[in-house]
Amino acid sequence: MRISSDKWTGKEVDKSGKFVRQKNRFDTPFGEEEGQLQVEAGRYRLLWAPVCPWAHRSIIVRKLLGLEDVISVGKADPKRPNVSRSDWAFTLDEGDVDPVLGIHYISEVYLNADPDYQGRFTVPALVDLKTKKVVNNDYFHLTLYFETAWKKYHKPGAPDLYPEELREEIDTLNDIIFREVNNGVYKAGFARSQEAYEEAYHTVFNRLDWLEERLADRRYLFGDKITESDVRLYVTLARFDVAYHNIFRVNKKRLRDYDNLWAYARDLYQTPGFGNTTDFAAIKKHYHIDCNPGNIHQIIAKGPDEEAWLLPHGREKLSENKI
Incomplete structure (x- = not known):
């Protein structure tokens, strides 16, 4: 066992x-x-x-x-x-x-x-x-x-993911993303009381709703260029539907139910460095087997369809600048 x-x-x-x-x-x-x-x-x-x-x-x-x-x-x-x-x-x-x-x-x-x-x-x-x-x-x-x-x-032309003029704002948003999204899903998934679970559940989705609105009129979290904050948010979004939604019971919505967050996540996935370092098979294997003690037969979910991550995202309309 x-x-x-x-x-x-x-x-x-x-x-x-x-x-x-x-x-x-x-x-x-x-x-x-x-x-x-x-x-x-x-x-x-x-x-x-x-x-x-x-x-x-x-x-x-x-x-x-x-x-x-x-x-x-x-x-x-x-x-x-x-x-x-x-x-x-x-x-x-x-x-x-x-x-x-x-x-x-x-x-x-x-x-x-x-x-x-x-x-x-x-x-x-x-x-x-x-x-x-x-x-x-x-x-x-x-x-x-x-x-x-x-x-x-750094390689020539490397992006400035942590520009000095935005560092204070990035640090503030990074802290929010960590507490309420990155670690928020774990607070829900590893909770050992109904009250602790529900508190984390509501915190996660309240923040995702807020981020959905923030991304309505900007391509990335701080405008036209990818920053450290986008990297931090992406890694949770990439795992949301394949692991957190079902294994950690954060199941009010899927990532794919958010118009802006889902398109934003696809935009990043299709950017070199993001999608080509994302291993959905490994992610599902770990969470479905190691983080799901009730899965005694070690069955790994087949979906969601990974090809959907390659669908056009349309986010380039919000910015003419690319990484």
Whole structure:
């Protein structure tokens, strides 16, 4: 029998049944100041799983900025290993190990960094290849470091996803998107009381309604150009109909029931860096098996139709600028 997510998220539920996500243990920032992580091409490996929205965000930004040759990537199996801890396994490569780090479980690099680590072993995780230790798993800020501290390695013509003149507004919206959408669906899905579930449910859909209205007259969240906020919203929208709507019971509406959000999501999906890093098969496999303990026969839903993501979106009419 597989270990379901209910077992390893139980420690993150408070007395009222609300899911309270664990804090990141490895959050040292990148930069040139004393005590910060050194920015160096070829030194780090980004470990991710295509099912995880936080990890997917880092892969999208890495692609958009042209950091593929600067930061290497190791991809974990979308299904959790059958162990009692919240691990990820590298079974997609020869020998069932990451070909660069030589590890089978992501927990190995966490315990290299802190043998007493007691939290969940999460992705994304940036590992120092010199020490084989996790140095940063701060998913909330990692892409911001890619956009700022790693700027000297950006490809020519890379988009400015975090323009200085918009940073305060982007930070404010990012916080809202995280609390009420990105993490909001997990608060609904991992709730252990009816009250906690319904509170999260209403928060998610109130915010989606607000975003639907915001996107009525602008192509992206901040106008004509893609920003960090669009990346953050996209990763939840991409998983909404295939996983969150049914597995996490956020079923008031599907993404496809929102005219603007659905067209906006297709617009991003059809932009290089978004759709070509989105693995719907992996997403469904993880959520239907690992996050659905009642699915004892491990049946994975066939739909929704992925071809719909390629339908014309018409969003270019709102902007003549393209990424």
